[in-house]
Amino acid sequence: MTTDTTMTAAVYSRFGAPEEVHLDQRAIPSPKPGEVLIRVHASTVSVGDHRARARDIPAGLGVLAAIGLGVLRPSRPILGMDAAGVIAAVGAGVTAFAPGDRVIASTGGAFGGHAEYVRLPADGPITRAPDTMTFEEAVTLVFGGITAQCFFTQVAIGPGTSVLVNGASGAVGTAAIQLAKQLGADVTAVTSGGNAPLVTSLGADRVIDYTREDFTAGGDTFDVIVDCVGNAPFSRVGRLINPGGALLLVISDLRSMVSSRWHTRRSGKFVTWNVGRPGADDLAYLVSLADSGRFRPVIDRTFDLADIVEAHRYVDTGRKRGNVVLRITHLESDAIRPGAAGTKK
Ligand SMILES: NC(=O)c1ccc[n+]([C@@H]2O[C@H](COP(=O)([O-])OP(=O)(O)OC[C@H]3O[C@@H](n4cnc5c(N)ncnc54)[C@H](OP(=O)(O)O)[C@@H]3O)[C@@H](O)[C@H]2O)c1
Structure with missing residues (x-):
């Protein structure tokens, strides 16, 4: 449960098995100039989370991966490479988004989606969520969709x-x-x-x-x-x-x-092998397809944030079909109060 300043997040402090991930309280980040704070309603547990958590890295890429993931312990303790939710606050200078906007976003190698709130640069891969989809459906456009789209544009x-x-x-x-x-x-x-x-x-x-x-x-x-x-x-x-x-x-x-x-x-x-630089345009294209019924969410299983270990165990099988969705529920009374984390109009 959140307070004015803390949120629930799934964190890991050692590389290893799914059981290394547990729920903890973390400070709600404040959006800096040019950033947005998203109140996350859904994320996915992806093979990217599995690879980071288990250090399951393709041959020869261990050193490169350690730079991004941490050498002795995880440098990014909250996993989650995507998020769907509502803009909770915006930093100075952000005009493209306003509190209340429904969005989907790729957090990519910065991770952070497996928490009640995530802070991201406003000019990154964030776009309006499809009108026709729930957050749990919409988030499935991000990890696989943006990857396939970025390869196909080449x-x-x-x-x-x-x-x-x-x-x-x-x-x-x-x-x-x-x-x-x-x-x-x-x-x-x-x-x-x-x-x-x-x-x-x-x-x-x-x-x-x-x-x-x-x-x-x-x-x-x-x-x-x-x-x-x-x-x-x-x-x-x-x-x-x-x-x-x-x-x-x-x-x-x-x-x-x-x-x-x-x-x-x-x-x-x-x-x-280069995915390129996923951007908001790539996500917006996926949203346009989804809104016109030309891109379908593929959800295998849905887990609550509290069941994060189960979700990781399932993804570790390597047999998932499409996406494993992580549902993040909030009590209305948990919403951050104005001023608690940046500007909430
Ligand atoms: N370059 C990038 O930026 C980027 C971005 C995203 C992902 N990736 C990488 O891309 C890969 C795929 O990601 P993903 O999210 O699609 O993975 P995923 O959802 O975990 O893939 C699981 C699927 O792989 C199938 N599979 C397993 N072994 C197979 C085989 N030998 N032949 C055919 N299908 C097989 C399984 O089907 P069956 O049960 O039928 O075997 C299962 O449905 C991962 O290695 C990931 O790390 C790279």
Whole structure:
């Protein structure tokens, strides 16, 4: 429960198992000039939270990850890479948002979404929440949606482009299918058989059950391959990519990262691991699709903040479908009072 100055947050002070995460009271941040304070109603527990908490980092990237996550102990004790909620206060100079606005935001590598309040730069990836969605639905646009969208803006996808999505049933994969279909692509989804109905319902034209069939063995080729699993480096799938096509490595190890430019130069096929800089425009595009019924939230399970350990345990299975939502409920009397944290108009 919040007081005027404190909030409930899910925190971890050591890297490790889900049980390292527990609820604690933290100071409600005050928005500085150019920042907003969001009263969070929903976040997701993503594979990004799992990776940070468990230090489950792709090969070769441990040192780089330690810079962002902390060396001996977590430098960002509140996880949560996204948030949906209401602007509670704005810092000096913020005109794009006002208290009361319903928003969704990507907190990204700064984390912080698993708390009653989060403070963010107003010019970052924040936008109005879709009118048609609850906060629990709206927050599912952020983690997978912004990732898929940022990769797709780097390549040409249009009517008839053949796109293979490896790992199609996760948060990024379910978004990638929907965004590719939106652009008119012909989509092949790689997932296990049990998830075939899900990916088909999102628009996939063809499904390859990876438990029965190796998608690299069939002789089919694609204009764009999106790897959301980490088992499709250029050395394995380069020959499946049509001339001038692209390999989007949503997850990759250091070796794939350093060789991507070389592969691009040598093959003429664009290979990238770089998501780019997610912005408010990317989120706004997702919202416009959602508001017109062209992007569907995919929610596997919903947990209350109090059940954060359970939520982490479930995400740790690696089997989640779409998103695991974290519901953060507030008592009306818990709302911060004017002046307690920045400007509340
Ligand atoms: N570059 C970036 O900025 C960025 C951003 C977001 C995420 N990522 C990374 O992208 C990856 C995907 O993220 P996510 O959120 O989509 O993950 P996720 O939601 O945790 O993915 C879970 C899904 O992966 C599927 N899966 C597991 N093994 C598979 C395999 N061998 N072949 C096909 N599907 C398989 C599972 O389906 P089954 O149960 O059917 O196996 C499950 O539905 C993660 O490694 C994450 O760290 C990178």
